[in-house]
Amino acid sequence: KVVKEIRQRLKRIDIDSILESGYIEQLIEDQTLTPFPTMYNTERPDVVAGNLLEGRIAIFVDGTPFVLIAPAVFMQFFQSAEDYYARFDIATSIRLLRIFMFMISLIAPATYVAVTTFHQEMVPTTLIVAIAAQREAVPFPAFVEALLMELTFEILREAGIRLPKAIGSAVSIVGALVIGQAAVQASIVSPAMVIIVSITAIASFATPSFDMAISARLIRFLFMIGAATFGFYGIILCLLMMVVHLCSLRSFGVPYMAPFAPFIPVNNGDTIVRLPWWTLRQRPRLITANTVREGSNQNPHPPASRGMVNRDFEEGDNNEA
Numbered sequence: 201k202v203v204k205e206i207r208q209r210l211k212r213i214d215i216d217s218i219l220e221s222g223y224i225e226q227l228i229e230d231q232t233l234t235p236f237p238t239m240y241n242t243e244r245p246d247v248v249a250g251n252l253l254e255g256r257i258a259i260f261v262d263g264t265p266f267v268l269i270a271p272a273v274f275m276q277f278f279q280s281a282e283d284y285y286a287r288f289d290i291a292t293s294i295r296l297l298r299i300f301m302f303m304i305s306l307i308a309p310a311t312y313v314a315v316t317t318f319h320q321e322m323v324p325t326t327l328i329v330a331i332a333a334q335r336e337a338v339p340f341p342a343f344v345e346a347l348l349m350e351l352t353f354e355i356l357r358e359a360g361i362r363l364p365k366a367i368g369s370a371v372s373i374v375g376a377l378v379i380g381q382a383a384v385q386a387s388i389v390s391p392a393m394v395i396i397v398s399i400t401a402i403a404s405f406a407t408p409s410f411d412m413a414i415s416a417r418l419i420r421f422l423f424m425i426g427a428a429t430f431g432f433y434g435i436i437l438c439l440l441m442m443v444v445h446l447c448s449l450r451s452f453g454v455p456y457m458a459p460f461a462p463f464i465p466v467n468n469g470d471t472i473v474r475l476p477w478w479t480l481r482q483r484p485r486l487i488t489a490n491t492v493r494e495g496s497n498q499n500p501h502p503p504a505s506r507g508m509v510n511r512d513f514e515e516g517d518n519n520e521a
Contacts, residue, residue: 202271202452202487206257221261221268230450235418237411238451240272247281255488271451271487273458275471277409278302283474292473299472301406305416308400309346310427310435312393316342318431337387343428345389349397350420352379357401376401454486 209228218224225239226232242248243265248258251269259268278298283291316335320328338345356375363371380394400420407413419442426434449456459467467484469475478498482491 202454203257205452206259206270210259218261220264221259221266224259224261225268230452234445234449235415236274236446236449236456237277237409237415238272238449238456240269240276240409241266241411242269243267244281250281250284254483255490271454272456273451273454273484274446274456275460277412278407279470280408284477288474288476295474296472298406298408301403302412302416305400305404305407305413306420307423307435307439308396308403309350309420310423310438312396313342313346313424314427314431314435317428331390331392334390334392338390339387340389341428342393343424345393346397346424347421349380349383349389349393350400350424352376352383353397353401354417458486459484 206228210224213224213227215223215227221241225237225241229238231238240251248267248269252258256269256271259270261268278295280294283295286294315323316331323331335342340348353376356371356379359375360371376398380389380398383389384391384394404413404417407416423435423438426438428434430437447455447457447461455462458464459471464485466482469480478494478500481494481496481498483493485491
């Protein structure tokens with residue numbers, strides 16, 4: 201059904217040229233009024249092959265290395281190919297770190313604005329006194345301070361991309377350090393705000409998918425507005441609105457938040473955590489009808505324990521002696 205639907209949408213395209221896969225994505229996606237990507241794109245052959253094995257469809261576009269993969273779900277944008285090549289405990293810890301960094305990139309500046317503006321009683325006294333002493337000479341409220349720093353970092357990041365590779369990264373990093381230090385000395389922003397915005401900028405690079413990372417960069421400003429208006433209540437309200445919006449999205453008929461909403465227990469082994477390969481017996485149920493992925497007895501059972509092997513070596517050494 202998904203293949204037929206994609207073919208129908210591709211046939212309806214009537215445009216003079218297709219220069220890149222992004223054209224196709226914008227012309228066939230389910231939801232256009234959303235900051236979140238509803239199709240996955242990659243230029244790695246192993247990622248495309250892995251998604252094909254899960255029952256997804258790959259769309260190759262002539263003249264570009266990027267391949268579109270549909271249908272896409274939210275957790276797919278936090279998964280990396282290296283997760284499946286490493287042990288499950290290492291892959292799980294790294295994936296949890298990515299999700300934690302994504303939340304930091306969303307709400308860190310908003311949390312600082314809410315705390316310093318409305319909820320000073322929720323911070324330890326020593327810390328809030330130190331922050332208040334830093335902000336004593338700053339003429340702007342916390343929201344304007346955060347907005348100025350976030351816009352400055354976005355300008356530096358975009359300028360670093362456009363500059364030649366040899367100097368782009370150096371200009372963006374040095375520029376951020378120099379401007380941040382100068383802004384603190386000029387009492388335009390507080391040192392705590394520079395730290396918060398720097399951590400937020402670094403956290404945004406931890407998301408494997410650029411499409412999801414840039415979505416977080418846009419939504420971050422909405423969270424800051426909510427925090428400046430209602431404090432923590434505004435942040436929670438924005439989070440609830442974001443979750444409702446995510447649950448309403450579809451990618452070629454597949455719920456965007458699957459397997460969380462709707463909750464499919466058997467497919468939760470490869471979401472926030474990644475279980476060992478020998479436990480991942482089924483493919484995603486909403487993606488494909490052929491759900492059987494591997495045999496029922498794939499748990500490794502070595503024929504001999506290490507102790508037996510060592511004992512054999514010891515007997516061989518005694519015989520040689």
